[in-house]
Amino acid sequence: MAIEVNGKVIETDEEGYIVNLSDWNEDVAKKLAADEGIELTDAHWEVINFLREYYEEYQIAPAIRVLTKAIGKKLGPDKGNSKYLYELFPYGPAKQACKIAGLPKPTGCI
Structure with a gap:
């Protein structure tokens, strides 16, 4: 599967997660959010940036309990x-x- 952002095709898995983390940028985030029916606000970006920093530090995406x-x-x-x-x-x-x-x-996460 794939999405297209600014003319670039970005590979995603069957659930819509991007395959190569290096393909991510803010425009990709906006496209993924739009596909989920979400208009990104500063509050969303705060959580998104937090998650990216967390992942960079621990090399794992936090489950909901850890995240909260x-x-x-x-x-x-x-x-x-x-x-x-x-x-x-x-x-x-x-x-x-x-x-x-x-x-x-x-x-x-299921």
């Missing part, structure tokens, strides 16, 4: 909770946000 705890530590308790994250990413903050952030599917 880590976001709470870094961005404050008002953002480090499932309710807030589900408002941004209704199909699952870890799964959907990782997809848009160009990361692999988090372990433990």
